[in-house]
Amino acid sequence: MGLEFNDETFRGDYTFRNSAKAIARFPFPFAEDSYMYSVNMEPHLPGRPGSVFEHMFDVDEHYVAEMRDRAQVLAEDPLRCQSLPHMTLAGWDLLELIMESKARDYPQWFSLTKDGNRWHWINRPLQIEQSFTFLDETTLPYGPMEYITRQTQGDFTLQDQRDDNLWIEAGMVTTQADWSLDFDIGMSFHEWHAPVPLAHEMRVFDRALKFLLNLQLGAPVRRFNWTMTVDPLLDTSPENYPKWGPSKTTMTPETIGHRQHLRVELQTLHRLPRSNAIVFPIRCYLIKFEELVTVPKWARRLHRVVRDIPDELATYKGFIRNKPLMLDYLSKYDDGAPTSPGIWPE
Amino acid sequence: MSVGAPKIPVRVAEVVEVNALIKRFRFVRRDGGPMPVFSGGAHVVVDMDDHGTRRMNPYSLMSDPADTSGYEISVRRDDAGRGGSLFLHRHVTPGMDLVISSPVNLFPLDARARKHLMIAGGIGITPFLSQIAALSRLGGRFELHYSARTRDLAAYADDLTARHGDKVRLYLDDQGQAIDLNRLLQGQPLGTHLYVCGPKGMIGWVCRTAESLGWPKSAVHSEEFLAPPVGLPFQVQLATSGKTITVGPAQSLLEAIEAAGVDAPYLCRGGACGECETDVLGCDGQIAHNDHWLTDEQKVGNTKIMPCVSRFQGKTLILDR
Structure with a gap:
């Protein structure tokens, strides 16, 4: 019903593209013409119909291809998915949250029926049908977190809460903006954020941690993060840097519109009921510059954001080298006209 | 109002006099739907309209966290308190409507523990009841040491002993029984986490003893809700x-x-x-x-x-x- 799933790749021949519909619903992250860090969290409530906020977990035209890409990453490097032994219960919490949300929000694709702890799950787009016993790991082909995140777009980390801190102790991370679960696993909140420039001085992480420690059941929140990626590669991992890092050096004025992508992460945070852990889904959306400039407001604004961003941030986000190339390209779409507030197209 | 978690409109389904000081209240959703699953040790804030005065008191959830048909709390009557427990004891009856918060857990079990050692005093037993229900389902190892003034005031002791046998030890003040804390804390396997909930004096005693015996701070957990003290205007x-x-x-x-x-x-x-x-x-x-x-x-x-x-x-x- 309705949506077709694209047959596309995020590696090799890079056939990934956004349909006109996907461009129109792209989560453009800049609400104004400039950007600086902030905690910028808001309630993750069901939002604008058709937008990526409509449902708890957005399923879009890239779903099937993204899951295929994830399976390839895991086959090459199983350490992209790890769960310390005490995080299994949190994995079940996550499985329940995703299955219930998807079955409720996309009944044409997903179905969950329960008879006590005997559950039956159907995922039609991926042609999966599974009977299992809730809270009994032996009845699933993978642990609960791995099972459900092989079927859900976006990266996921699970944070245990103790000693007034959060500890990243499980995750499925294959679509990341240059960070490694294998490196970070077991770290506390400030430890895993240590590489971020400027934000520590602004005490952003102190405030964010305090906020998250009191995150409440039934009150998920969301924020955006963003970076730039050359070629539509989901797996920009430190492990594979030699494979993708050099691509930054081969972009030209002729290829930038097609090869340069704005990479947006819709990050949400949910308290989990049984484990009291927090799940952090990081959903990655890619858009080519040539796709983005079809929306005049976004083109004007992205030009201004890239032009005015502090060098530390452009360096951290990995695009300082190509910033002049980007500005040459984007400036052609910025006539200086004012832009309206908020993220939606005019 | 706090950070946006939905409040739960409930009806009082049952009020049970547990003993001379404690009453148990069962809440079900007014719309008949399921309650959220919660984690052992969580509490809710009960919102009361006490004849024009709004009272919002936190109480630990004591029911099985997996039971989504309702929540239960146990309330000890505090005759010298500000009035929240007296209101619940005197005026809250089955069929009444109240509003409670979503569950919040400030006293969770440490999921890494090899063993959970619990020490409860009096009404401080309540968070352990939900934790024990959760641990029993998941097969977690625990031991409860529960002290109360008299057998009559040892709420739920009989039920706990019947279900969990020698994992539960009861100490009654009027029979001169007391926890041999030094011995208890010295005899625990590595990886044990210690939890205490009860009167202020007991929490201090347990935490100090654990510290003097070299227990790491991160393995010692306590919960004490302070009642807002009365005072001059x-x-x-x-x-x-x-x-x-x-x-x-x-x-x-x-x-x-x-x-x-x-x-x-x-x-x-x-x-x-x-x-x-x-x-x-x-x-x-x-x-x-x-x-x-x-x-x-x-x-x-x-x-x-x-x-x-x-x-x-x-x-x-x-x-x-």
């Missing part, structure tokens, strides 16, 4: 909203702020969670910092206050609210 200026309010003798500063129609964040209302932390813009007098949240330095500096439990004596107090 005092005046406070709310700079942001431009109001001056008077806090009554049996009212907390947070309650007075709310009664003035000013929106203030909160979660536990018992000085533990830090959510209601408020900037002090001016202070000519003495703040009675009654909370567990602020550091000693912050308390001396008088730049922050936790309005859920703290009071003031002096000329002027100006808050950023």
Whole structure:
């Protein structure tokens, strides 16, 4: 019903593209013409119909291809998915949250029926049908977190809460903006954020941690993060840097519109009921510059954001080298006209 | 109102007199739907309209966290308290409508523990009841040491002993029984986590003993909800909203702020969670910092206050609210 799933790749021949519909619903992250860090969290409530906020977990035209890409990453490097032994219960919490949300929000694709702890799950787009016993790991082909995140777009980390801190102790991370679960696993909140420039001085992480420690059941929140990626590669991992890092050096004025992508992460945070852990889904959306400039407001604004961003941030986000190339390209779409507030197209 | 978690409209399904001091209340959703699953040790804030006075008290959930048909709390009557427990005991009856918060857990089990060693005093048994229900389902190893004044006042002791046998040890004051804490704490396997909930004196005793025996701080967990203390009335200026309010003798500063129609964040209302932390813009007098949240330095500096439990004596107090 309705949506077709694209047959596309995020590696090799890079056939990934956004349909006109996907461009129109792209989560453009800049609400104004400039950007600086902030905690910028808001309630993750069901939002604008058709937008990526409509449902708890957005399923879009890239779903099937993204899951295929994830399976390839895991086959090459199983350490992209790890769960310390005490995080299994949190994995079940996550499985329940995703299955219930998807079955409720996309009944044409997903179905969950329960008879006590005997559950039956159907995922039609991926042609999966599974009977299992809730809270009994032996009845699933993978642990609960791995099972459900092989079927859900976006990266996921699970944070245990103790000693007034959060500890990243499980995750499925294959679509990341240059960070490694294998490196970070077991770290506390400030430890895993240590590489971020400027934000520590602004005490952003102190405030964010305090906020998250009191995150409440039934009150998920969301924020955006963003970076730039050359070629539509989901797996920009430190492990594979030699494979993708050099691509930054081969972009030209002729290829930038097609090869340069704005990479947006819709990050949400949910308290989990049984484990009291927090799940952090990081959903990655890619858009080519040539796709983005079809929306005049976004083109004007992205030009201004890239032009005015502090060098530390452009360096951290990995695009300082190509910033002049980007500005040459984007400036052609910025006539200086004012832009309206908020993220939606005019 | 606090950070946006939905409140739960409930009906009182059952009130049971457990003993001379304790009543148990069962809440079900008014719309008949399921309650959220919660984690052992969580509490809810019960919102009461006590004949025109709004009371919001936190109580630990004691029912099985997997039972979504209803929540249960046990309330000890405090005849000298501010009135929340008396209201529940005297006026709350089956069929009545109340509103409760979503569950919040400030006393969770440590999922890494090889063994959970629990020490309860009196009504402090309640969070352990939900934790034990969860551990029993998942096969977690635990041991409960429960002390009460008399057998009659040892709520749920019989049920716990019947279900869990020698994992439960009962100590009765009137029979001269006391926990041999030194011995107990010295005989635990590596990876044991210690939990204590009960009167202030007991929590202090257990935490100090554990520390003197070399237990790591991160393996010792306690929960104590402070009841907002009563005191002399005092005046406070709310700079942001431009109001001056008077806090009554049996009212907390947070309650007075709310009664003035000013929106203030909160979660536990018992000085533990830090959510209601408020900037002090001016202070000519003495703040009675009654909370567990602020550091000693912050308390001396008088730049922050936790309005859920703290009071003031002096000329002027100006808050950023």
